[in-house]
Amino acid sequence: xxxxxxxxPQSSRRSSSSLGKWLLWGVLCALIIGVIGFFxxxxxxxxxxxxxxxxxxxxxxxxxxxxxxxxxxxxxxxxPSSHPPRRxxxxxxxxxxxxxxxxxxxxxxGIVPTEELxxxxxxxxxxxxxxxxxxxxxxxxxxxxxxxxxxxxxxN
Numbered sequence: 001x002x003x004x005x006x007x008x009p010q011s012s013r014r015s016s017s018s019l020g021k022w023l024l025w026g027v028l029c030a031l032i033i034g035v036i037g038f039f040x041x042x043x044x045x046x047x048x049x050x051x052x053x054x055x056x057x058x059x060x061x062x063x064x065x066x067x068x069x070x071x072x073x074x075x076x077x078x079x080p081s082s083h084p085p086r087r088x089x090x091x092x093x094x095x096x097x098x099x100x101x102x103x104x105x106x107x108x109x110g111i112v113p114t115e116e117l118x119x120x121x122x123x124x125x126x127x128x129x130x131x132x133x134x135x136x137x138x139x140x141x142x143x144x145x146x147x148x149x150x151x152x153x154x155x156n
Contacts, residue, residue, distance in 0.1 A: 019072050026068030030061035048109055056105040060098055067094040084139030092132025099124050 038057045042048045067090060074086035103121050106112040112120065 022068045022072035026065040030064045056101055059101050063097050084143045085136050088135040088139050096128045
């Protein structure tokens with residue numbers, strides 16, 4: 001059992017946010033992405049038929065729900081200092097996957113020229129991987145600095 005500074009029992013982070021809540025938010029986000037992104041943007045504005053949009057939407061929805069499940073796992077560690085780097089990995093992976101799915105289906109719909117698809121996919125992936133790695137190390141450094149400051153306060 002965790003205890004706060006005043007000696008009172010404190011619930012763990014895992015019990016305060018369950019996997020079910022994370023998955024519910026993932027489903028809600030997937031529905032919002034579907035209504036705003038796929039229906040409003042692609043169907044109404046770009047006039048892409050709904051029959052064509054179900055495959056990319058299904059993939060994005062599955063990836064979104066899985067990302068929320070992974071984020072629950074990243075947040076459920078008993079060591080809060082490991083949360084930010086784990087979150088950076090989950091968000092970076094989610095961004096890479098959704099970008100690649102979007103690029104692939106945009107090329108099939110004729111929105112992105114197929115001649116430039118490989119170069120565009122590679123450059124997008126490189127930018128997202130580099131930014132995810134930078135975010136990982138920045139958050140890791142900040143969380144370690146916070147731990148050192150907290151330990152210094154506890155010693156005083």
